[in-house]
Amino acid sequence: MLKKFIARVIERATAKKAHPRKAKVLTAAEHGIDRAKLSRGALGTVEGLHKAGYEAYVVGGAVRDLLLGGVPKDFDVATNATPEQVHATFRRSRMIGRRFRIVHVMFGQETVEVSTFRTADLSDAPTDEHGRVLRDNTFGSLADDATRRDFTINSLYYDPEAQTVIDHHGGVADLKKKVLRIIGDPATRYREDPVRMLRVTRFAARLGFAIDPKTRAPIRELADLLTNVPASRLFDEMMKLLLSGHAVACIRQLRDEQLHHGLLPLLDVILEQPLGEKFVMLALARTDERIGMGKGVSPGFLFAALLWHEALAKWNELKARGEHATPALFEAMGLVIDAQREKLAIQHRIAADMREIWSLQPRLDRRGRNAAKLLEHPRFRAAYDFLLLRAQSGELDTEVADWWTTFIDAMPEARLEMMAPKPGGDGAPRKRRRRRRPAAEGDATPPAS
Ligand code: ATP
Numbered sequence: 135m136l137k138k139f140i141a142r143v144i145e146r147a148t149a150k151k152a153h154p155r156k157a158k159v160l161t162a163a164e165h166g167i168d169r170a171k172l173s174r175g176a177l178g179t180v181e182g183l184h185k186a187g188y189e190a191y192v193v194g195g196a197v198r199d200l201l202l203g204g205v206p207k208d209f210d211v212a213t214n215a216t217p218e219q220v221h222a223t224f225r226r227s228r229m230i231g232r233r234f235r236i237v238h239v240m241f242g243q244e245t246v247e248v249s250t251f252r253t254a255d256l257s258d259a260p261t262d263e264h265g266r267v268l269r270d271n272t273f274g275s276l277a278d279d280a281t282r283r284d285f286t287i288n289s290l291y292y293d294p295e296a297q298t299v300i301d302h303h304g305g306v307a308d309l310k311k312k313v314l315r316i317i318g319d320p321a322t323r324y325r326e327d328p329v330r331m332l333r334v335t336r337f338a339a340r341l342g343f344a345i346d347p348k349t350r351a352p353i354r355e356l357a358d359l360l361t362n363v364p365a366s367r368l369f370d371e372m373m374k375l376l377l378s379g380h381a382v383a384c385i386r387q388l389r390d391e392q393l394h395h396g397l398l399p400l401l402d403v404i405l406e407q408p409l410g411e412k413f414v415m416l417a418l419a420r421t422d423e424r425i426g427m428g429k430g431v432s433p434g435f436l437f438a439a440l441l442w443h444e445a446l447a448k449w450n451e452l453k454a455r456g457e458h459a460t461p462a463l464f465e466a467m468g469l470v471i472d473a474q475r476e477k478l479a480i481q482h483r484i485a486a487d488m489r490e491i492w493s494l495q496p497r498l499d500r501r502g503r504n505a506a507k508l509l510e511h512p513r514f515r516a517a518y519d520f521l522l523l524r525a526q527s528g529e530l531d532t533e534v535a536d537w538w539t540t541f542i543d544a545m546p547e548a549r550l551e552m553m554a555p556k557p558g559g560d561g562a563p564r565k566r567r568r569r570r571r572p573a574a575e576g577d578a579t580p581p582a583s
C-alpha cells in the first residue's frame with residue numbers, strides 16, 4: 135500500500151518536471167480582449183500562417199497592452215513555422231537578424247515581426263565569456279517559447295481566431311497585481327541577456343508596475359554586464375526608453391536600480407551632472423508631453439539636449455585654454471559625440487542634427503542683424519525650441535528667448551526695427567553689451583551652414 139503511494143508521488147513529481155506547469159487558456163469572456171483593436175497586419179499574418187497549416191499567435195507587448203486596455207503600437211507574432219516557411223508564406227516579407235532570426239511581414243505601411251518558437255534549452259547556444267547568448271536560433275514548441283520570454287506579462291499568446299489567451303507563467307495574474315516578474319532564475323536570465331535589466335526598468339516605469347523582489351535583487355550586482363552588450367543594441371534600448379513617453383520616470387527608475395553608474399556614458403551624463411540635470415529633465419518632460427500628444431520627436435534634438443551640458447563644459451574648457459570660440463565649439467562637439475559613439479552607436483544623421491542645433495545656439499544668443507536669415511534656417515525651429523529649454527532651465531537669460539518669441543511673431547517692419555543696430559552697439563541688442571566676456575571668447579559665430 136505504502137509502496138504504491140510512494141510510487142504515485144514519485145510519478146506525479148516526475149510528470150510535473152516534464153510539464154512544469156499546465157498553461158491556462160482564457161476565453162474571450164475571461165480575458166476581455168477586443169479583437170477589433172488588432173491591426174490589419176496582425177490579423178492578416180496570423181490568418182495567413184493558419185491557412186498555410188501553421189500555429190500562430192499574437193504575442194508579447196501587444197497582448198500585454200491589449201489586456202491593459204491600451205492600443206498596441208506594433209504587433210509581434212510567434213509561430214511554429216521556420217523563418218524560411220514564414221517568408222515563403224508571404225510575398226511581402228523579408229528575413230532579418232543574425233543573433234535572432236526573424237521575418238518582417240509587410241501589410242501596407244505596417245510591419246509585423248514574426249518569430250519562430252525558440253527552444254527553452256540554451257545549453258547548445260553560443261555565449262561570450264560572461265554567459266551572454268550570442269545567437270539563439272534553435273526552434274521549439276510554444277511552451278518552450280513561453281519560457282524563453284523575459285517577463286511573465288510578456289509571455290502571453292493570443293489567438294485571434296479562437297479568441298483565447300494562452301498563459302504559461304501566470305502573466306495574467308501578474309498583470310492584475312501590477313508586478314514585473316522575470317521567468318526562470320533571475321541571475322541566469324540577466325547573464326544570458328543583460329539588456330533585460332534595462333527592459334525591466336523601462337517596463338516598471340512605463341506601466342507603473344512594481345518589480346518583484348527576486349527579479350530585482352541581482353540587478354545591482356550584475357549591472358556591469360551591460361558593458362559587454364554591443365553598442366547598437368544599447369542604442370536601440372536607450373531609444374525605446376527615451377521615446378517611451380515616460381522617459382522621466384524611466385530615468386528615475388534607472389537611478390533607483392543603480393543602473394546608470396558607469397554603464398552608459400550618456401546616462402552618466404544625464405544623471406550625474408547637477409548643472410545639466412534640470413535642463414535634461416525639462417527636455418525629457420517635454421519629450422514625454424509630445425509623445426503623449428501623439429507628436430513626433432527628433433532623436434537629434436533629444437541627444438543634443440542630453441549632451442548639451444557636456445558640450446558646454448568642453449567648450450568652456452577649450453576657450454579657457456585660449457582657443458577661439460568657434461573652432462572651440464566645433465572641437466567640443468566632436469569630442470562629445472565621439473565619446474558617446476564608442477558605447478552608443480549614434481548614427482551619422484543624428485550626429486549631424488545635433489551639431490546643427492548646437493552650433494546655432496551662439497548665433498541665436500546674439501540675435502541682431504542676422505536674425506531674419508536665421509529664421510530661414512531649416513533647423514531654426516529645433517534650435518529655437520532648444521533655446522527655450524536653455525532659458526527655462528536657467529542657463530540662459532530669459533530675455534534672449536523672449537526676444538526670439540517676439541521676433542518670430544513680429545510683422546516685417548517690427549522685425550527690421552528689432553534687428554537694427556542699437557545706438558553705440560554693433561547690431562547686437564543692448565543686453566549683449568551688458569555681458570562681460572573675456573577677450574578670448576571673441577566671436578562665437580560658426581560658419582554659416
Ligand atoms: P514594447 O511595447 O516596448 O514594444 P514589447 O514587450 O513588445 O514592448 P519588444 O522589444 O517589442 O517588447 O519584444 C517583443 C517580445 O519579445 C517581448 O514582449 C518579449 O516576450 C520578447 N522579448 C523581447 N526582448 C527580449 C529579451 N531580451 N529576452 C527575452 N524575451 C524578449
Ligand code: MG
Binds near residue numbers: 194195196
Ligand atoms: Mg513590441
